[in-house]
Amino acid sequence: MQRYRNAREAVDDLRPDVPIYGFRPQVLQQDAQRFLAVFPGKTAYAVKTNGEPAILENLVAAGVGTFDVASPQEFVAARGAKPDCELLYMHPVKAQSDIRLAFEQYRIRSISLDHEDEVAKVLRIVRALDIDPATITVFVRLATKGHAAYELSKKFGAAPGHATELVQRIASIGFRVGLCFHVGSQVEDIGSYRDALTIAAQVRRDAGAEIAALDIGGGFPAPYRHEGNAGPAVPEIEQMMPRILKEIDAAGFGDVPLIAEPGRVIVARCLSVIVRVLLRKGRRIYINDGIWSSLSDSWTGKIMLPARFLPDPARKRRAGKDELVPFRVCGATCDSVDILSRPFFLPDTLDTGDWIEIGHIGAYSLSLRTRFNGFYPDTFVEIETPFEEAPGARGYASVETMGDVPGDDSAFGEN
Numbered sequence: 001m002q003r004y005r006n007a008r009e010a011v012d013d014l015r016p017d018v019p020i021y022g023f024r025p026q027v028l029q030q031d032a033q034r035f036l037a038v039f040p041g042k043t044a045y046a047v048k049t050n051g052e053p054a055i056l057e058n059l060v061a062a063g064v065g066t067f068d069v070a071s072p073q074e075f076v077a078a079r080g081a082k083p084d085c086e087l088l089y090m091h092p093v094k095a096q097s098d099i100r101l102a103f104e105q106y107r108i109r110s111i112s113l114d115h116e117d118e119v120a121k122v123l124r125i126v127r128a129l130d131i132d133p134a135t136i137t138v139f140v141r142l143a144t145k146g147h148a149a150y151e152l153s154k155k156f157g158a159a160p161g162h163a164t165e166l167v168q169r170i171a172s173i174g175f176r177v178g179l180c181f182h183v184g185s186q187v188e189d190i191g192s193y194r195d196a197l198t199i200a201a202q203v204r205r206d207a208g209a210e211i212a213a214l215d216i217g218g219g220f221p222a223p224y225r226h227e228g229n230a231g232p233a234v235p236e237i238e239q240m241m242p243r244i245l246k247e248i249d250a251a252g253f254g255d256v257p258l259i260a261e262p263g264r265v266i267v268a269r270c271l272s273v274i275v276r277v278l279l280r281k282g283r284r285i286y287i288n289d290g291i292w293s294s295l296s297d298s299w300t301g302k303i304m305l306p307a308r309f310l311p312d313p314a315r316k317r318r319a320g321k322d323e324l325v326p327f328r329v330c331g332a333t334c335d336s337v338d339i340l341s342r343p344f345f346l347p348d349t350l351d352t353g354d355w356i357e358i359g360h361i362g363a364y365s366l367s368l369r370t371r372f373n374g375f376y377p378d379t380f381v382e383i384e385t386p387f388e389e390a391p392g393a394r395g396y397a398s399v400e401t402m403g404d405v406p407g408d409d410s411a412f413g414e415n
């Protein structure tokens with residue numbers, strides 16, 4: 001990987017026409033260590049957030065030794081980075097053959113579920129392989145309600161009464177019992193965790209079983225900004241985690257071994273993408289990336305990314321004032337929905353051929369790239385300076401939900 005101090009230097013050297021990913025391994029290791037420092041339990045990185053080998057290897061170097069995995073490919077990815085790492089198989093709905101692979105080949109001993117038919121699948125494999133159930137922790141995934149950028153609790157999880165039955169069934173078979181939840185992604189309010197912990201405490205009480213571990217999932221927020229560039233700053237993990245731990249204590253889980261499954265909070269800041277403006281048409285710009293490449297997460301998650309204007313020094317004459325104005329951003333593909341539904345605020349002097357560095361895209365970007373229309377960004381450089389500290393004009397990208405796409409362009413001075 002070629003190495004540069006910042007994106008400006010990379011652009012001056014490469015004058016790239018394809019999107020370039022700027023990877024910041026020091027930032028990644030730092031953010032991983034920040035999480036490890038504030039969380040007293042076991043930190044299991046959620047591999048789906050970004051499972052690239054370079055990411056996983058740097059996490060291992062930072063001290064992460066446990067991974068939350070959901071598929072055989074993720075088992076392979078995590079063990080590729082650390083052959084003796086512990087894997088937690090926390091997908092509640094699994095193929096029978098994958099459960100067998102997990103127990104037999106990968107020696108996985110932690111697994112989650114939210115239905116009795118899944119208990120039956122797990123038990124069938126445990127019997128077939130003659131494994132002692134007491135060596136396996138079965139986590140019951142609890143249904144929760146949250147206020148995340150992404151609301152994930154609708155898909156998985158057992159309601160309290162159902163969860164209580166599952167806990168009793170699992171305990172009676174002889175498995176160790178765990179409880180787990182995942183309140184969503186980019187969760188900025190403690191209330192979501194508090195509500196989930198209240199449910200966990202209720203299930204524990206009603207089931208009357210010993211709880212071997214509590215897994216509080218992921219969802220911890222990355223430092224994006226808020227819509228309209230307003231509102232309070234996103235809380236740092238150093239502020240948020242002590243408050244969550246207090247809630248854990250209050251719910252009576254203070255003496256239970258804890259697990260967390262962070263994704264976004266650890267990897268968001270370590271990657272940026274440098275895109276080129278292929279064309280400016282009034283207040284509309286066409287870039288060489290888009291929702292089918294690196295930007296789908298910000299699009300679905302109502303996430304506002306930081307952006308930096310990198311003007312092309314070869315362009316000697318520029319129109320417009322040096323003030324931030326909103327640009328409608330069109331993606332590279334021919335798909336008419338490939339338009340970011342909220343503007344990027346960038347200097348009015350921006351023109352065809354300039355570059356934009358979009359920061360904090362480490363989560364849910366590389367894994368969600370498609371080959372649609374033949375565009376597949378895959379060029380990486382290493383960048384030393386954290387995005388926030390690099391020189392140059394700042395802007396920000398305001399990206400919102402798909403529901404807004406057909407909207408009104410009147411604010412954009414189309415021509």
Ligand SMILES: *Cc1c(COP(=O)(O)O)cnc(C)c1O
Pocket residue numbers: 046048049068090182184185186217218219220261262263264265363
């Ligand atoms: C996606 C996921 C995570 C990671 O979520 P972040 O919001 O990126 O922290 C953790 N646990 C489970 C079960 C998940 O599905």
